Amino acid sequence: MVKCSNLSRILKQLKEKMKMVNSEVTKLYRELSQQGNAARQKLNYISKSAGKVNEDLLYKILQDNSKTEYGKKYNFANISDIESFKKFVPVSTYADYEPYIKRMVDGDEESLITAYPINRYFLSSGTKGKPKLIPYTDNAKVIADTYLSSSYPISLFYEFLGDAWDKEKFLMLIEPCNKTVGNNKICSSVSTLLFTYYETSGQHKMVVSPEAAYWGNPEINTWYLHARYALMEKDMSGIISPYVTYIIELFNYIKRNWSLLIDDIATGKINSSISIPKKLREELESELVPDIERAEELRSIFMNHEADFVKHTWKNINFVVTIGSGLFADKTKQLKSYLSESTSYYFVGYVSSECTFSIPVGFNSFDSILLPEAGFYEFLPLDENDYLKTLTISQLRPGEQYEVIVTNLSGFYRYKMKDIIQVSNMYNSCPLISFSRRMNNDIDLFGEKTTEIMLQNAVNNVSKNLDMPVVGLSACSDIRSHVMKYVFFIEFLDNETQDLVDKFAEELNTALGKENYVYDILVSSEKISPLIIKVLKKDTYEQYREKLVSEGMVASQIKPLFIIDSLDKKKFFTDRVNIFFENDKVLCIN
Secondary structure, eight states, X not given: OOOHHHHHHHHHXXXXXXHHHHHHHXXXXXXXXXXXXXXXXHHHHHGGGHHHXXXXXXXXXXXXXXXXXXXXXXXXXXXXXXXXXXXXXXXXXXXXXXXXXXXXXXXXXXXXXXXXXXXXEEEEOOTTSSOXXXXXXXXXXXXXXHHTSTHXXXXXXXXXXXXXXXXXXXXXXXXXXXXXXXXXXXXXXTTHHHHHHHHHSSGGGGBSSOGGGXXXXXXXXXXXXXXXXXXXXXXXXXXXXXXXXXXXXXXXXXXXXXXXXXXXXXXXXXXXTSOOOHHHHHHHHHHOOOOHHHHXXXXXXXXXXXXXXXXXXXXXXXXXXXXXXXXXXXHXXXXXXXXXXXXXXXXXXXXXXXXBOEEOSSSSOSOEEEOXXXXXXXXXXXXXXXXXXXXXXXXXXXXXXXEEEEEOTTSOOSEEEEEEEEEEEEETTEEEEXXXXXXXXEEOSSSOOEEHHHHHHHHHHHHHHHTOOEEEEEEEEEOSSSSOEEEEEEEESSOOOHHHHHHHHHHHHHHHHHHOHHHHHHXXXXXXXXXXXXEBOTTHHHHHHHHHHHTTOOGGGOOOOOBOOSHHHHHHHHTTBOGGGXXXXXXXXX
């Protein structure tokens, strides 16, 4: 036991230390704001001639890469205008670059698709479950460093919120993913870039969570660390997370485990049930002190305001930085209901492994400005199929939607993103856009992008392994449960037992993790729950085909429905679940 006198002394020292830290945090905010001001001034300047800046960038990319293997193949040196660029260079997909990237990684070959130095490779889920390696050059990193680091939004905070807002520590929810490939280039996720800024700019002093929460060690319960340290930080002023779903899931974790978390805050210990390596546990506990006052305050909050504990736990959250559009729009509404109406939202723009397309110019809007210097953009109207008729930045019209094609700074030319954006307005001469949807259907809760082929492969492998023939399968996401999960609707050929169906679900969860490594990481780290199976009644898929034919569809053109993408389809299959196997009584599907 800690004696009262010693505890008082420790708490006094801790408060003095916190004053120094808070002063340093305020200083860091101001320094980052100044960096962000410079970036915003630059963007405002180039946005006034966005079309010319973007076209000039294309010619520079072609000239710089004319001697690469890809540049020679498609005659980059003789391209003098946009029309000849479209004529000589075909639209492309990842399959066109995969052989080159393999040579770059395995053989350390250079000047194949880009002359720019490779900084790292990003991991992205491939269409067949095999991860894609997306090259990322130093040139592309310059753009990301300018606009994706915390300095840009913090600069906006000062302009939008003034100088009176609480410049305290913020919660950063990121799952870094770093490893090396054949030539020792770092292989990571886009969100890991945020972590590199955290490491190099002194931002670790501004973050509530301990460094161990960002090690990417599966033996560490990172949900616990983020939750525990955030609850301790009464004056936390913001939240930064690549996806709004991360924030919602953390709140759900706290709601399920608040009693344990509060007990630990009161004792200054880490509960023995929490997965943390022994040495790390000892290091963390040596720095933690009992905080009975905060624990009692939290206990009162959860006992009296559990439904809206977030507002009462952190009353000074000024800002949230996250991706909140598209699939995540519903979760954004949910998050807003948790937080104060005065909280401001910086919705990260259209950013992918291939390119930093756009960033916000303000708060509380999904609109973001295209970055003319990040890549050369082409846009295909949705009613057009001819890729020789793509439009440029200067030709876009507010209110219209377009397919995105990009020539980036990392060796992809006329690359089909298979994304659809909507133009909302103009900022000077530059379009303001928002991400609308993917062209290809997939399930995507945390950026894992599980495709139809992945689902089909996983089910087929388990079906064969267990000798349980499948008539049909369809899947969707359940985003309204405490922990989100995948839901599979499966019609088996034979009358299977509950034990066999449970075995099928267990093996399917493993098989899907092999098809999509990101899904495996999310389940292993408890970001999403293992999938569940809803067994369908006999002849469900035959009835579905008959329904489509009755609605006018030609029978020979009916394709398998692997991913359920509408409420009507969800209702059709939910209504045909075999109740004999129904042990999940409540199913709230997105």
